[in-house]
Amino acid sequence: MKYETIFISDIHLGTRGCRAKDLLNFLNNIDCKTLYLVGDVIDVWAMKWHFYWPETHMKILQRLLDIANGTTKVKFIPGNHDEMFHDLVGLKFGNKEILPEEAFISKSGKKYFGNIEILPEDTFISKSGKKYLVLHGDKHDIFHVNFKWISKLCTRFQGRTERLGAYFSSDHRFSKKLKSLVKSATRHINRFEVSIVEEAKERGFDGVLCGHFHSPAHKFINGIEYINDGDWVQNQTVVVEKSSGDLELIDCKALKSCA
Numbered sequence: 001m002k003y004e005t006i007f008i009s010d011i012h013l014g015t016r017g018c019r020a021k022d023l024l025n026f027l028n029n030i031d032c033k034t035l036y037l038v039g040d041v042i043d044v045w046a047m048k049w050h051f052y053w054p055e056t057h058m059k060i061l062q063r064l065l066d067i068a069n070g071t072t073k074v075k076f077i078p079g080n081h082d083e084m085f086h087d088l089v090g091l092k093f094g095n096k097e098i099l100p101e102e103a104f105i106s107k108s109g110k111k112y113f114g115n116i117e118i119l120p121e122d123t124f125i126s127k128s129g130k131k132y133l134v135l136h137g138d139k140h141d142i143f144h145v146n147f148k149w150i151s152k153l154c155t156r157f158q159g160r161t162e163r164l165g166a167y168f169s170s171d172h173r174f175s176k177k178l179k180s181l182v183k184s185a186t187r188h189i190n191r192f193e194v195s196i197v198e199e200a201k202e203r204g205f206d207g208v209l210c211g212h213f214h215s216p217a218h219k220f221i222n223g224i225e226y227i228n229d230g231d232w233v234q235n236q237t238v239v240v241e242k243s244s245g246d247l248e249l250i251d252c253k254a255l256k257s258c259a
């Protein structure tokens with residue numbers, strides 16, 4: 001599949017939830033000029049609690065490094081689960097610690113992991129001339145900013161809370177409570193969307209491209225194009241820039257295979 005640009009986020013390598021096989025299939029069949037990794041690519045948080053790194057996850061990381069070694073420019077904007085990529089030194093994969101000389105190849109002051117450029121956010125200008133702010137989005141998540149420890153705790157007990165969720169939804173007494181929880185979660189996402197769009201508007205962008213909420217979306221809010229590229233845990237979505245310069249959210253699950 002040939003595209004100008006592809007945006008992927010929230011892959012969560014290092015967790016059992018990552019749909020690695022499908023993602024690897026997708027990555028093996030793409031051809032683009034620029035590939036954006038919009039955060040939470042490697043779930044370092046989760047791996048601190050439980051080290052999980054199967055072969056498919058290694059293959060994905062290797063594929064991303066290979067793509068960056070070719071003609072495709074790969075840009076990585078770390079999220080909250082891989083924030084330590086802003087400062088790679090000392091990060092450990094199993095027993096292997098990344099040494100300073102392996103981590104950063106400083107080319108004109110830029111940060112690189114292999115040939116993958118690491119940056120806090122980026123300005124993306126589409127072929128049609130629209131200016132987008134590209135960022136993971138966690139800084140606009142009020143809950144995450146104020147209660148980071150709760151977020152981390154949720155990651156720790158992710159498997160267990162899923163089972164708890166199944167228990168609650170099967171019990172009538174709790175269904176009301178669950179519905180109100182879903183409602184407040186929706187309000188929370190709405191607040192996030194408005195906040196991130198506000199920043200984009202204030203800074204003179206036409207749109208914003210983000211991830212973080214595992215909630216794929218493509219819509220206009222207060223005249224600003226809001227695109228959330230979703231995730232590879234609950235969803236299998238990416239955002240692509242077509243040769244026309246239009247951006248499109250693609251559901252790879254619906255396509256069975258993006259290839």
Ligand SMILES: [Mn+2]
Nearest residue numbers: 040079080212
């Ligand atoms: Mn995130």
